[in-house]
Amino acid sequence: MSRHRIKDVSFDDDDLYDEDDGYDSPDPAEQEFVQQCTTDVLQQLRAGNPPVTATKEEVQESLWHYYNDVPKTVNYLRGKKEKEIKKQQPTAKAVPAYPAPYPPSTAHFSAADFFRDCPWLNVPPHRKADILVEPLCPRLGLLGGAPESGGKVSKLAALAAARKKKEGEKSGSTPVAMAPSTPQLEKTEVPSPELRGPSLSIRDRLAANNAKSPRPAEGNDSLQRLSKPGLSTSSSARKPSPEKSQSAAPSMSPPVQGTEVPSEEEPEEQKPKIDIRASPSTFASTIVGATTIPAHEPSHLHSNSVDLLRIYGQNHAEPFDFAGPSPDDVVLNAQNTAKGFKSKPSASKNGDKKKAQGELAGGLSNLSVEEKVTVKSKNLDVLEEYKKSTRKKSANFVVIGHVDAGKSTLMGRLLADQKAIDQRTLDKYRREAEKIGKGSFALAWVLDQGSEERARGVTIDIATNKFETDSTAFTIVDAPGHRDFVPNMIAGASQADFAVLVIDSSVGKFESGLKGQTKEHALLVRSMGVQKIVVAVNKMDTIQWDKGRFEEIEQQISSFLTTAGFQAQNISFVPCSGFQGDNISQRSKDPHASWYTGPTLIEELETSEPYTHGLDKPLRMTIGDVFRGGVQNPLSISGRLDAGSLQMGDQILTMPSGETATIRSVEVDSEPSDWAVAGQNVVLNLANIDPIHLRSGDVVCRASAPIPTITSFTAKVLAFEHLMPMMVDVHRGRLHVPGRISKLVAALDKSSGAALKKRPKIVGPGTVARVVVEMDQAVPLEAPTRIVLRAGGSTVAAGLLE
Numbered sequence: 164m165s166r167h168r169i170k171d172v173s174f175d176d177d178d179l180y181d182e183d184d185g186y187d188s189p190d191p192a193e194q195e196f197v198q199q200c201t202t203d204v205l206q207q208l209r210a211g212n213p214p215v216t217a218t219k220e221e222v223q224e225s226l227w228h229y230y231n232d233v234p235k236t237v238n239y240l241r242g243k244k245e246k247e248i249k250k251q252q253p254t255a256k257a258v259p260a261y262p263a264p265y266p267p268s269t270a271h272f273s274a275a276d277f278f279r280d281c282p283w284l285n286v287p288p289h290r291k292a293d294i295l296v297e298p299l300c301p302r303l304g305l306l307g308g309a310p311e312s313g314g315k316v317s318k319l320a321a322l323a324a325a326r327k328k329k330e331g332e333k334s335g336s337t338p339v340a341m342a343p344s345t346p347q348l349e350k351t352e353v354p355s356p357e358l359r360g361p362s363l364s365i366r367d368r369l370a371a372n373n374a375k376s377p378r379p380a381e382g383n384d385s386l387q388r389l390s391k392p393g394l395s396t397s398s399s400a401r402k403p404s405p406e407k408s409q410s411a412a413p414s415m416s417p418p419v420q421g422t423e424v425p426s427e428e429e430p431e432e433q434k435p436k437i438d439i440r441a442s443p444s445t446f447a448s449t450i451v452g453a454t455t456i457p458a459h460e461p462s463h464l465h466s467n468s469v470d471l472l473r474i475y476g477q478n479h480a481e482p483f484d485f486a487g488p489s490p491d492d493v494v495l496n497a498q499n500t501a502k503g504f505k506s507k508p509s510a511s512k513n514g515d516k517k518k519a520q521g522e523l524a525g526g527l528s529n530l531s532v533e534e535k536v537t538v539k540s541k542n543l544d545v546l547e548e549y550k551k552s553t554r555k556k557s558a559n560f561v562v563i564g565h566v567d568a569g570k571s572t573l574m575g576r577l578l579a580d581q582k583a584i585d586q587r588t589l590d591k592y593r594r595e596a597e598k599i600g601k602g603s604f605a606l607a608w609v610l611d612q613g614s615e616e617r618a619r620g621v622t623i624d625i626a627t628n629k630f631e632t633d634s635t636a637f638t639i640v641d642a643p644g645h646r647d648f649v650p651n652m653i654a655g656a657s658q659a660d661f662a663v664l665v666i667d668s669s670v671g672k673f674e675s676g677l678k679g680q681t682k683e684h685a686l687l688v689r690s691m692g693v694q695k696i697v698v699a700v701n702k703m704d705t706i707q708w709d710k711g712r713f714e715e716i717e718q719q720i721s722s723f724l725t726t727a728g729f730q731a732q733n734i735s736f737v738p739c740s741g742f743q744g745d746n747i748s749q750r751s752k753d754p755h756a757s758w759y760t761g762p763t764l765i766e767e768l769e770t771s772e773p774y775t776h777g778l779d780k781p782l783r784m785t786i787g788d789v790f791r792g793g794v795q796n797p798l799s800i801s802g803r804l805d806a807g808s809l810q811m812g813d814q815i816l817t818m819p820s821g822e823t824a825t826i827r828s829v830e831v832d833s834e835p836s837d838w839a840v841a842g843q844n845v846v847l848n849l850a851n852i853d854p855i856h857l858r859s860g861d862v863v864c865r866a867s868a869p870i871p872t873i874t875s876f877t878a879k880v881l882a883f884e885h886l887m888p889m890m891v892d893v894h895r896g897r898l899h900v901p902g903r904i905s906k907l908v909a910a911l912d913k914s915s916g917a918a919l920k921k922r923p924k925i926v927g928p929g930t931v932a933r934v935v936v937e938m939d940q941a942v943p944l945e946a947p948t949r950i951v952l953r954a955g956g957s958t959v960a961a962g963l964l965e
């Protein structure tokens with residue numbers, strides 16, 4: 164027989180139900196066992212101390228819960244019954260003075276029962292003191308907050324309190340002071356101890372005592388301050404009288420519920436206004452020195468709106484003067500003075516302050532990324548130095564002509580013949596050129612240094628090289644012949660004293676060249692101011708030095724150049740072969756060339772006069788290149804002096820940036836020099852300027868005579884194409900800006916310059932015209948500068964700024 168209600172996991176759900184009531188019928192043997200247990204439990208309950216009884220059903224129910232365990236069932240029922248007995252007895256009587264301990268087998272623990280035998284807990288209720296819970300009256304601010312004392316009550320609250328009091332008197336009941344355990348309750352009156360029952364709280368009794376014997380005004384500092392009116396206008400409120408001490412008694416009421424009830428006899432307007440603001444905290448009192456304020460003066464501490472800093476500054480301390488030296492500075496200055504150093508100046512005085520500010524402003528203005536470089540000038544009379552100098556005359560010439568006319572080859576030969584390039588380098592160029600199948604370009608590579616130029620066999624940008632004869636230092640400006648690079652050719656032509664026009668004399672090439680850049684280049688250099696031109700009739704070896712061909716070319720070109728404005732005495736022709744080196748530096752040894760007895764090319768070049776005019780004019784130099792000259796010269800510019808002179812240490816002005824720079828050193832024709840004059844090719848090593856202010860095409864001048872920057876000008880131009888109001892690019896050396904011909908002023912006579920027709924709508928090629936040009940941006944230009952106008956990749960006009 165099992166004592167446990169253990170579920171057999173092997174059953175089916177149907178096994179739990181029988182056909183009658185759905186549950187198993189009790190086993191007779193088990194019923195007998197339960198009966199026996201019930202009897203045992205009842206006997207033990209009756210035999211215990213105190214004896215308890217329980218019903219049969221209670222016992223069997225308990226046995227069922229305890230799985231028929233008799234001792235546990237007895238313990239449970241005994242505890243249960245004893246609790247019921249206790250509940251039925253009155254409290255005093257139910258608690259025995261010395262209750263018997265529970266049997267050790269008790270399963271339930273009760274704290275009350277555990278401490279029941281403690282005699283000190285058996286305090287009669289009437290002797291128990293109230294436990295007061297402090298109301299939550301948050302302190303609001305550092306210098307004020309919720310009033311701890313009675314504050315001014317609202318009229319509504321006062322009326323409600325008075326009505327309540329009256330009702331209490333009518334009903335004859337004693338007004339009971341409410342324990343301020345709940346802030347919402349309103350205390351209407353502080354009763355006397357006699358009126359209070361034994362349940363009066365300690366706080367209430369203290370309050371009543373305070374009402375009876377008011378505190379003297381000077382007895383307690385906090386109360387004294389509390390009684391000060393602050394914003395109150397009533398003087399009577401300043402000194403608390405015994406009658407008013409009630410309001411001064413500490414109250415646990417929240418701020419909105421005052422303890423003072425206005426007397427009915429006293430008119431409202433005569434009642435003193437009580438300062439309901441709280442006293443400052445100890446911390447606040449300490450930092451503002453509240454205790455030093457005389458008692459009779461209104462305390463600013465009660466004004467919540469008072470600025471703490473203002474209080475601090477007005478009454479108690481001088482505000483710190485931040486303009487003066489800091490305490491650390493004072494100490495450091497004293498230490499430095501003792502060591503013999505100059506002390507840090509104080510800026511406390513106004514004068515010193517201004518001085519310091521001035522120094523600061525000056526320091527900022529002088530602030531620069533790089534330190535200013537000072538270059539000592541020798542203060543030379545440059546023109547005198549120039550006259551005394553024994554330097555060779557220098558001449559620049561630009562090499563122009565149609566593409567593949569043989570310009571670079573001719574100049575390479577010239578440089579080779581003049582020993583400006585050594586044979587070893589020349590052999591190297593030859594080998595390299597042969598490697599890529601361009602052996603005939605070996606001489607051209609002397610000038611065409613760019614890889615693209617060498618690969619394509621075409622000059623792209625101008626190249627400058629120097630060579631010297633016995634009398635002259637020459638600078639070659641090799642210009643590209645291709646029409647796509649005409650702007651570069653213009654830049655080269657702007658630096659030239661004269662021009663060498665190279666013409667391919669081979670059959671068909673001369674004719675095509677005339678239609679191409681031969682004429683354009685000649686016109687351009689003339690428009691750029693070049694007056695002398697040497698025509699090198701090249702590749703004469705290809706036509707077996709045909710004299711007739713040479714004379715035909717000479718005639719056609721001469722005619723054209725004269726038309727373009729060159730004077731006949733400034734035009735010369737030399738039959739030559741750059742490839743073979745005939746009539747370049749040496750006369751041709753070819754017997755077919757014996758008919759020519761004139762000067763060689765170099766001899767013709769030496770007849771040119773140096774460009775020396777404009778020495779006494781204001782400094783003008785167009786920047787050709789901006790580069791890093793080396794470690795000693797981090798910023799250099801190169802170009803040709805158009806006018807004036809300069810020397811080392813001079814201050815220059817660059818336009819259009821308007822930035823100044825110092826000339827650190829000067830190089831003339833790659834030689835160091837103290838000075839330079841107009842016509843010389845110079846490199847200026849600069850200091851005290853940022854490279855971003857320097858560009859090719861900018862103009863160097865002096866601040867005393869700056870070049871103007873303009874956006875429009877009138878020019879007398881020779882039309883290469885039809886001209887009308889149109890968009891054009893304005894070229895001046897390296898400078899080129901977009902603009903437009905805004906007006907055709909007049910068509911002019913070529914020789915006299917007189918107006919033939921005013922305001923023409925269009926002018927044809929070869930016509931000289933006066934036009935107004937406007938530019939999109941301001942550029943440094945001044946008369947009589949030569950300009951070139953191009954449109955759609957062609958030169959449409961060139962002329963002189965008026």
Ligand SMILES: Nc1nc2c(ncn2[C@@H]2O[C@H](COP(=O)(O)OP(=O)(O)OP(=O)(O)O)[C@@H](O)[C@H]2O)c(=O)[nH]1
Nearest residue numbers: 566567568569570571572603621622644740741742
């Ligand atoms: N037969 C012969 N060929 C020459 C002579 N001069 C140059 N050439 C050839 O002509 C070709 C072009 O020569 P370049 O010196 O590059 O001509 P270029 O005028 O400088 O050409 P670009 O600068 O590109 O306009 C090369 O193959 C040269 O070898 C010459 O006197 N006789």
